[in-house]
Amino acid sequence: MPPAKALSLDDPRLRRALASRHVVCLTGAGISAESGIPTFRGAEGLWKRFRPEELANFEAFLANPELVWEWYRFRRDKIGAALPNAGHRALASWQGRSEGGFHLITQNVDGLHQRAGSTDVIELHGNIWNDRCLECGARRASTADDAAAVPRCACGGNMRPDVVWFGEWLPEAALAKSFVLARECEVFLSVGTSAVVQPAADLPLLAKRHGACLIEINPEPTPISGSADFNFFAPAGDVLPILLEAAA
Numbered sequence: 001m002p003p004a005k006a007l008s009l010d011d012p013r014l015r016r017a018l019a020s021r022h023v024v025c026l027t028g029a030g031i032s033a034e035s036g037i038p039t040f041r042g043a044e045g046l047w048k049r050f051r052p053e054e055l056a057n058f059e060a061f062l063a064n065p066e067l068v069w070e071w072y073r074f075r076r077d078k079i080g081a082a083l084p085n086a087g088h089r090a091l092a093s094w095q096g097r098s099e100g101g102f103h104l105i106t107q108n109v110d111g112l113h114q115r116a117g118s119t120d121v122i123e124l125h126g127n128i129w130n131d132r133c134l135e136c137g138a139r140r141a142s143t144a145d146d147a148a149a150v151p152r153c154a155c156g157g158n159m160r161p162d163v164v165w166f167g168e169w170l171p172e173a174a175l176a177k178s179f180v181l182a183r184e185c186e187v188f189l190s191v192g193t194s195a196v197v198q199p200a201a202d203l204p205l206l207a208k209r210h211g212a213c214l215i216e217i218n219p220e221p222t223p224i225s226g227s228a229d230f231n232f233f234a235p236a237g238d239v240l241p242i243l244l245e246a247a248a
């Protein structure tokens, strides 16, 4: 574990940052780790057991839609059995009392932020609970009782999980809003992300370049750790409730 920068909640710069009414938070898979959902690149990560090239891209889906759906159903089962953790709840509380001064952007597709009470969550990579038709583009909430190996649309087309795969564009409005928020915020929290997947990984540094105080929460260092004003090398579920209290 790298030496944490001398951290004290009494630091006046940190206290000023926590009092800000222009806070943006970007989360990644790490914030759901304490809910029992595997991350992608960690020691027990999904990419250690499954090859993303075979599962999280459009060509893989066309080649073997049954296998890709089997993987997403496996993940839906794990996510369905999981509960939001203290980190999710702290972010929902922070938003709840910020009178519009707190925005949440997530790379996660698990929907746990919404289940914790966060609203207007900007989902950059889609949502695992929704399906989208390859033929007509119709979107629908997944139907758990849809036992077909590859769910079908009313138009007869095959459905795919409504998530963003590698090599696919992110939802335009969500990404555009995220860049505006990153440029305009006073404080940017990067929580539980390895900060390697683009374009989401650009957001923390964009905020920093526009004068924001960058706070990173991650037990491990990432490519943006050196740029952060404050690093909390600890689990999000431990740190976020403490920051929330200090921000009160």
Ligand code: BV8
Pocket (backbone or CB within 6 Å): 027, 028, 029, 030, 031, 033, 034, 039, 040, 041, 042, 045, 056, 107, 108, 109, 125, 163, 164, 165, 166, 167, 168, 169, 170, 191, 192, 193, 194, 195, 196, 197, 198, 199, 217, 218, 219, 220, 222, 234, 235, 236, 237
């Ligand atoms: C795009 C699917 C434009 C949804 C995912 C070559 C060709 C094509 C594209 C590229 C290319 N080279 C680069 C790119 C861009 C590519 C990219 O960035 N690749 C990287 C890997 C180099 N990006 C894309 O393709 C994006 N689209 O660029 O479109 C385009 C279009 C056409 C052609 C070219 C470009 C699409 C990116 C989205 C891909 N979809 N998943 C799903 O099934 O889930 S990726 C996957 O990574 C997830 O979506 C996830 O959200 C995302 C980021 O990962 P993290 O969330 O950060 O998770 P990770 O496991 O990595 O890290 C977890 C962290 O948590 C760790 O640091 C760990 O220490 C920490 N942690 C653990 N426990 C805790 C904790 N932290 C706090 N508390 C804890 N308790």
Ligand code: ZN
Pocket (backbone or CB within 6 Å): 133, 134, 135, 136, 137, 138, 153, 154, 155, 156, 157
């Ligand atoms: Zn259709």
